[in-house]
Amino acid sequence: MRLSLLRPVIDRPGPWATVYADISHGTEDAEKQQELTASATTAQLFALGADEATCGAVHEALVTRREGEPQSHAGRVLFATNGKVVLNAPLPGPPPTPFAAWGPVPRIAPFLAAIGDDPVCLVVRLDRTGADLAVLGQQGSEDAGKVTGAEWPVHRTTSSDWSETHFQAKVENTWEQNAGEIADAIRRTAQEHGAEAVILIGDARERHLVHEKLPEQLRGITYESEHGGRAAGSESDLVERDIAQVRAEQERQHVVEVTDRFRTxxxxxxxxxxxxxxxxxxxxxxxxxxxxxxxxxxxxxxxxxxxxxxxxxxxxxxxxxxxxxxxxxxxxxxxxxxxxxxxxxxxxxxxxxxxxxxxxxxxxxxxxxxxxxxxxxxxx
Known part of the structure; x- marks a missing residue:
């Protein structure tokens, strides 16, 4: 698990206010419930010994709706000290037991337990002419660039005429060339971001061509999804399911490897x-x-x-x-x-x-x- 997200918290002295809150907004009186939650939480922190400035900063953070926040089943963790919310991070869902704490060390453990290992995953949506790359990790999804390969010729014909057969060979060469450029971009991007898994999304032929051109080390952590593609509107919930399964498997394998090392x-x-x-x-x-x-x-x-x-x-x-x-x-x-x-x-x-x-x-x-x-x- 990469802990860079916690760096602002780790580097500051306390005391710390820590809040794990359910901030779901799915009901008609959501705004009122949000205010009640914020007031109850800050009252609890004050009773535990937190200063007024820190309590005020926590209250403000809890009543402020963040852009892009889901309407329901939402949770957040807040770490605050000296009148400032240092980290306000989303949780995968509402915390099992919302709570507030005040102490010399922030309550970090429940946050790490909630987000899990969170392996960095490189998602590649590709076709015959190029690819779009994105990195999934602690900061959500981040655009990692695109590959623009040759756009002609990329389509076969059905004729068996000699000239057409020659044209078919050019098409095959274009596919091979573009697949090589995509594989090279994947190699560079995976190395730059420390990717622990790569997922190829697109038609079977293009996926396989790119997969075969990857370095051996990358091929071992590269998976393919037959759902979705690069074209607009081609995504489906099955793609998200495939990505989640790959990341879960990477986390499981990492835990097994680490615990085996610990035992021996x-x-x-x-x-x-x-x-x-x-x-x-x-x-x-x-x-x-x-x-x-x-x-x-x-x-x-x-x-x-x-x-x-x-x-x-x-x-x-x-x-x-x-x-x-x-x-x-x-x-x-x-x-x-x-x-x-x-x-x-x-x-x-x-x-x-x-x-x-x-x-x-x-x-x-x-x-x-x-x-x-x-x-x-x-x-x-």
Whole structure:
């Protein structure tokens, strides 16, 4: 999971107001309900100790309708501090349990659990003359350019005359040339955006031609959809279903690969064990030393809600509030949830976070890490 979306939250000190809200607008009195939700939420934050400026910013964000927001089944998460909403992000649907929280660390874990691994996917709508490319990821859909190939000749004829047969060969050559240009654009764009999957949408012949011209590494993560195409009006709900299935499969495969590495203790680059850590004390120590490469989180694990102690810095963590050497002598220790504190620290150090929903694959207690390196033994 890429955590760049959380960068504005990770880089700022708290305290933080966190709100998970159901902002569906499907009823006739939606505006009134929105105002009631905003008022109740800010009243709860104020009671928890939030300052008036931050409460006011949250209230304003909750009553403001955002452009393009769906009419129903909508959810949002807000992170606010010092009178400003730092991040106001959509959720895939209403939160299972809307809530508001106030504390030293933002409640990040439910947001990551809601959006999942969210693999970056390159969607290519193509035909014989070119392709339109789009990247799907944390920021939604982003135009990634187009390929304009040769437009003539691209249509066969039915005659068997020699000259017509010669023309047919030119058509085949045009198709091959255009497919090569599309494949080259896919390679460049996938590399630029770090695509974890590619989906080709269009007629079968064009899809197969492009697929065959991709580098071997890309072919292994490229899928084809027989629904829809490049022409206007050719899209269908089945295309969206195919894209969702591909992204879900990529997420599943990634979780399997990461949890297998965690179980065997295999570190980045295939380095041998021991490169895994589990248990709050070991994870806190690894976070302080910036040694977490990949943090595994089961949202329902027993350790996720355990209390740890934090300072202002993302690497200021301790198992006990008396460990001032880790929290800073001039810092007043504050209690926070282990999952949120570890996610904040992992994100600040550029680590990856993987949500593991399968209890059979999750670390014991719900939290674990693959480490960047281990302590080297001291020579005797």
């Amino acid at each position: 203790g295999e570190g980045p680059g295939g380095k041998s064990a021991p490169h895994a850590a589990a248990g709050i004390p070991a994870l806190v120590e690894a976070a302080r030393e910036h040694r977490i490469d990949t943090l595994l989180v089961d949202p329902h694990g027993a350790d996720t809600g355990r209390q740890v102690w934090v300072g202002d810095g993302a690497d200021q963590l301790a198992v006990r509030g008396t460990e001032l050497q880790y929290l800073g002598d001039d810092v007043r220790p504050a209690a926070a949830r282990a999952d949120d504190a570890l996610i904040r620290s992992a994100a600040a150090s550029g680590a990856e976070v993987v949500i593991v929903r399968d209890p059979e694959r999750a670390p014991s207690g719900g939290l674990g890490a693959i480490l960047r390196w281990t302590e080297e033994p001291t020579p005797e």
